Amino acid sequence: MMRLIALLALRELRSLFAMPSTWFVLAVLQFIFAWFFLARLEAFLEIQPQLAQLANAPGVTATVAASLFNTVALLLMMLVPMFTMRVIAEERRNQTFTLLLSAPLSGRHIVLGKFFGLLVFLLVLMTGVPLMLYTLALGTHLDHGLMLSNLLGLLLLTASYIAVGLYVSSLTTQPIIAAIGALAVLVGLWLADIGSTREDSPWHLISPLNHFQNFNAGLLDSSDAAFFVLFTAVFLLLTMKRLHNNRIYG
């Protein structure tokens, strides 16, 4: 079981890194992350004298790191569909999916293999962010707790986005439709969340980005973590179901 999932995940990574476009996207994103980081840092240095006069002022971790993580979380909404669109939709269109269907695997292996492959890839893609932030430790003191809760939140958020992307990708054989579809779901959840003003609106409850806010502020709430695990599991199960249905309905 684990061996096959690892094999499929590695294949996914190998294919991704064999494509020049992946390296291009990686390079451009590092540039964008660095840009945001420097912009935040500059803003922090400008207001630092005023902050120094406040009692209990937010530190560098809260002002630079947390806001950078928040930006990354927003960017992920657009990034994840770009990578998930390929994994099932394009494989079905290129007919490579037949190799997996005729191999001694179950839908579980296929879905989990792709999920972990993409998760590892997106984590690699984002490693630049904490590395940049930890350079601040050379000159100042960082709040490691806040950093860790943000990193954990980002990991869970990425997992939930990948699960949505995989499911949408399994519904179609057109990669572009898969990308736009996943983007529509993720942006839709976000817009419904920020658009509803009532405090107890159910839209807040089902929006991944809303649950990320607590992690972003350094609050570790087990209900947020449980939400992400459930959200991810539901979409992964739906994807497995969908793959099974493909064998029935052709």
Next chain:
Amino acid sequence: MSNATPEITLSARNLTRRFGNQPVIHDVSLQLKRGEVLGLLGHNGAGKTTTLQMLTGCLLPNGGTIEICGIDLLHSPTLAKAHIGYLPETPPLYRELSVNDYLTFAARLRGMKSAKVAAALTNTRQRCGLEAVGKKIIGTLSKGYQQRVGIAQAIIHDPAVIVLDEPTVGLDPTQIREIRTLIRELGDAHSVILSTHLLGEVQSVCDRVEIMQHGKLIYGDTSARMQQFGQVSGFIISLRNPPALSELESLPGIGGIEQISATQFRVLHAPDNNPSGALLSLAEQRGWQLEQLTPLQATLEDVFVKITDEKNTERATT
């Protein structure tokens, strides 16, 4: 079950399949023995690909059973599929990977131990003529090489049943000959089932043939026997200085004669009474100046048309 590989490697009974309300496969039963190459012959849209997809577990049938080496494919798919190698119509190639990486992945995917993969890789590359291109990226290879990589992934784990969907489509004549030789070799140790709409392919590689039309198997026999099925007794004779048609017609043993051109005649005769010898000596005596004598050969095309027509008229009368 004994450890020795069972004699019958693939057995499908009463397969049916619908797409929506439209039935595409009716009651198809197939059996395949070890060391046998079975050709599934039919026009485009006859249901060959759908049948092969069901045999490889890519598509679930609506009814019927499939056993691979005695294991039920529908109840224990992962166990049964380990014995199958499948080359679909479009080879399932990850174009961005190198040939070696791809074949290694294919072998591991079928549960091969990593220690055995290296030897299997060398062996398979040699069998499929891929020694020189191991490090090349699949997307940069020509169509013929890609097809070979497709076959290589289907045989690298040494499966009992090899399923090939139109393996020679889009290849040039030399490549077709090479691939056919390879399939013939594979047929010695494994069971091979291949689909094709080329009659020559069945003639040159298959031991047995099943003809498929409108989702049904309409004829099954050895391919040698199928050739005899529609045998025509006759020949085409070219004479540079031909006599009148009536003179030839009146010769003994000639069942029918037809003038094709000024110098060519198609001669039909009874199967047990070939007048060509007598005709040759007459031609010499009377100065007809024989140019050429070609026996009429019943091609599989004739057989195929004959069988499908027969079925069509049968259906029309009932």
